[in-house]
Amino acid sequence: MQTSANYLATRQAGLDLLAKFASKAGPDYARGRNFDCGPHQPRAVSGLSPYVRRRLITEQEVVTEVLKQHSADAAEKFIQEVFWRSYWKGWIELRPTVWHGYQTGLRWALNAVQTQDGLERNWRSACTGNTGIDCFDAWAEELTSTGYLHNHARMWFASIWIFTLRLPWELGADFFLRNLLDGDPASNTLGWRWVAGLQTVGKTYLARPENIEKYTNGRFSPTGLATKATPLKGPENPxxxxxxxxxxxxxxxxxxxxxxxxxxxxxxxIAKNLSLRATATLSSHTTIAPLKAADHVVVFSQGALRDTLDRLPPKHSAPHDVKGFNDLLTWAQTHGLKQIITCHAPVGPIADLLTQVRKPLGEQGISLTTIMAPYDRMTWPHATHGFFRFKDNIPHFIAQI
Ligand SMILES: Cc1cc2nc3c(=O)[nH]c(=O)nc-3n(C[C@H](O)[C@H](O)[C@H](O)COP(=O)(O)OP(=O)(O)OC[C@H]3O[C@@H](n4cnc5c(N)ncnc54)[C@H](O)[C@@H]3O)c2cc1C
Structure with missing residues (x-):
């Protein structure tokens, strides 16, 4: 059975999974990728997202490995999915207020949960898989016990959450973010907005019983699902x-x-060959959501940081685990730092924290230097319109990789 324990938070585990999957990234993937046969069954999709999400392995490594075994045409579907991730990351990076708007909506919805009994009951039933809709309840259980859900299940689940159960979409996105090992502010927020009809204006995703039955190989045949998906109302895209x-x-x-x-x-x-005086780590799990992230998410996030440290030269041992601004400042001052260098944090909780601390650090004579990965600098500026325009650049991106 697939459990969160199958996902060891190491780069090596990600590379091993990629090596095992690469030969299946061609026609096998294109044929089977929409089928969700359940947590106990073999699947056509890669399961690589927890590793790519934290960049234990990179998008370039995934694409390069796949292209060693397939032509770009044969692996077109899979490669496109990897670039969907880059597209969503770039789209929200160019419009960060969408992430902040989601957070405001979530705070409002969590407040409503505390004051409206009916809403609280329905929200709890949905999160614990007690709605009586068999497929939905099974996916809630799979998500909370494994930290993973197939893409098609994510779409059906979000659609039922919004249009059948009529729960606020932000509560559903938050439930995903707290439980998914690959929980990502860009793909998750925009995935939910897309289902709700907020992302591509006027276009929603309706979960249909016959589609669920077909692509779960008859595991589920739900009744009582909404038959209409009227787009939710929201502000225009910035x-x-x-x-x-x-x-x-x-x-x-x-x-x-x-x-x-x-x-x-x-x-x-590392390529900059800087002489580094001290090392610290910062995990997103404490600030990714107002409620506590699932234990498996915490373990994966901390494991990814530990693995990253383990792969650095020994002088980086005994790093400090930063808990917030004051802690960061104390760490920097203890080591007499004048500059803190870090990877650019894409839109999300770490980016928010770094934005907040930049000025106060500067006032203490400490500069914050963020380095954006060349892959992000190459792909993100193209996320200006829809995916179809972005997609035209894929051959160019591959040539650069
Ligand atoms: C409502 C909803 C919420 C989602 N939340 C997240 C999330 O929090 N984090 C996340 O990484 N993805 C999210 N996705 C996208 C997608 O479901 C997952 O990336 C995918 O299921 C990961 O499984 P895999 O690695 O087996 O995918 P594969 O099919 O093997 O795809 C390979 C890689 O391509 C990328 N990818 C595949 N499909 C998508 C997609 N639709 N959008 C963006 N990238 C994609 C992922 O990095 C994935 O690892 C969400 C989708 C929806 C509809």
């Missing part, structure tokens, strides 16, 4: 902004390395 500029690095300054779990690929920082 205009597309620009990416932040790269921070300048001053190699003469006493520098400390801050490793966070939004991007554990330190290749671009």
């Amino acid at each position: 205009p597309c902004g620009t990416l932040t500029h790269a921070d300048p690095i001053d190699t003469a300054l006493a520098t400390g390395l801050l490793i966070h779990d939004e991007d554990t690929d330190l290749t671009h920082i």
Whole structure:
């Protein structure tokens, strides 16, 4: 059975999974990817997302490995899915207020849960898999026990949550974010908005019983699902902004390395050959959601950070685990740091924290230098419109990789 314990939070485990999967990324994937045969069954999808999400393995590594075994045409579907991830990351990076709007909506909805008995009951039933809708209840159980759900199940689940159970979409997105090993502010928020009809204006996703029956190989045949999915109302998508500029690095300054779990690929920082005085880690699990993240998410996030440290030279041992701004400042001052270097954190809780601390750190004479991965700098600026326009760049991206 697939459980969260199957997902060891190490780069090696990610590489092993990729090596095992790569030969199936061609026609097998295209044929079977929409089928969700359940947690006990073999599946056509890769299960790589927890590793890519924390960048224990990178998008380039996934694409390169797959292209060793298939032509770009044969692996087109799979490669496109990997670039969906880059598209969502870029889309929200260019419009960060969508993440903040989701957080405001979530706070409002959590408040409503506390004051409205009916809403609280329905929300709890949905999260504990006690709605009486067999497929939905099974997916709630699978999510909370394994930390993974098939893409099609995520779409059906979100659709039933919004249009059949009529629960606020933000509560559903939050339930996912607290339980998914790959829980990601971009793919998750925008995936839920897409189902709700907020992302592609006027377009919703309706979970249909016959579609569920077909793609679960007859495991489920739900009745009583909504037959209409009227788009939710919300503000218009904000205009597309620009990416932040790269921070300048001053190699003469006493520098400390801050490793966070939004991007554990330190290749671009290590390549700078800086002399680093101290190392600290920062995990997103405490701030990803107002309610506590599931234990398996905490374990995976902390494991990813530990594995990243284990792969660094020994001088990085005994790192400090940063808990918030004051702690970060104390760590920096204890080591006499004048510069903190870190991977650029994409839109999400770590980016929010880094934005908050940048100025107060500066006032203490400590600069914060973030390094954006070249892959992100290459792909994100193209997420200006819909995926179909973004997709035209895939051959160019592959050539650059
Ligand atoms: C409501 C909803 C919420 C979602 N929440 C998340 C989330 O929090 N984190 C997350 O990583 N993905 C999310 N997704 C996207 C998708 O469901 C997962 O990326 C995918 O199921 C991961 O499983 P896999 O690695 O086996 O995918 P595969 O099919 O093997 O795909 C390979 C890789 O491509 C990327 N990918 C595949 N499908 C998508 C997609 N639709 N959107 C973006 N990237 C994709 C992932 O990085 C994945 O690892 C969500 C989708 C929906 C509809």
